[in-house]
Amino acid sequence: MRIxxxxxxxxxxxxxxxxxxxVGVIHKWIGSDNVIHGKSGQYSFSWIQNTSATKEGINLGYNSYFFVGSLSDALIKTIIKGIRENPEMFCGVKVTDIQIKNIPDFGKSERFLMASPVLLKIKAEDKIRHVTLLDKDFEEILTNNLKRKLEKAELSSEGFSITLNPDTDYRKTKLVTYKGIENKTSLAPIIINGTQEQIAFVWCNGLGNSTGIGFGAIK
Structure with a gap:
């Protein structure tokens, strides 16, 4: 489900x-006593869409929005309850409307854009390596990352794969600073092959690492 x-x-x-x-407002809406805190891969959320940039920062327009997704309907309902009790966010922004979208009926191969950059990390020789689409093994590592998440959720990973969409040349890497730490991330259209259940998992929970802090949401 998504909102x-x-x-x-x-x-x-x-x-x-x-x-x-x-991240702070989503945690506020979830509530401090919720068991979801401290667990990885439970939900994903996009960056704010339809914004305009200035030298100082960004501004929102009449059609700005973002979305939150999770396989847990209970979690989404908790967030909705939190928003209705306190819709205030930051910089004078507040939520004015909530639209609920159920999981679509996905086919065996679906194309997606990224609604926030994907962060992909692996451990190599006691060091953390940031993997981007400039690396030849990007697709393989991203696929394996999601396969592990599927298996952790007790879902089959058989036949699942993620590839960059060959029909577009759009490829972008982005250095994203989060709480003072620089992260090498990627933005590109992708194709996900798998079962309806596998693709729904990614649609709700996102791609790669740190989806719970706003990386790897797809649209």
Missing amino acids: YLRLSRNQKVIPFTYQELL
Whole structure:
């Protein structure tokens, strides 16, 4: 399930590093006593869509929004309850409307864009390596990352794969700073092959590492 949250215009310029502010409001809506805290891969959320940038930061328009997805309907309902009790976010922004979208009926091969950059990390020789689409093994490592998540969720990973969409040349790497730490990330259209259940898992929970802090959401 997903919820799409339409937002009011901001009253103050939003900093480019607003990602951690977004994490804060989602945690507020979930609630401090929720068992979801501290667990990985339970939900994903996009960056704010339809914004305009200035030298100082970003501004929202009349059609700005972001979305939150999870396989747990209970978690989504908890977030909705939190929003209704306190729709205020940051920089004068508040949620003005909530739209619920159930999981679509996916086919065996689906094409997606990224609604936030994907962060992909592996451990190599006691060091953390950031893998981007500039690396030849990007597709393989991203696929294996999701296969492990599927298996952890007790879902089959057989036949599952992720590839870059060959029908477009759009490829972008982006250095994203989160709480003072620089992360090498990637943005590109992708194709996911698998069962309806496998693709639904990614649609709800996102791609790669750190989906719970706003990386790897797909649209």
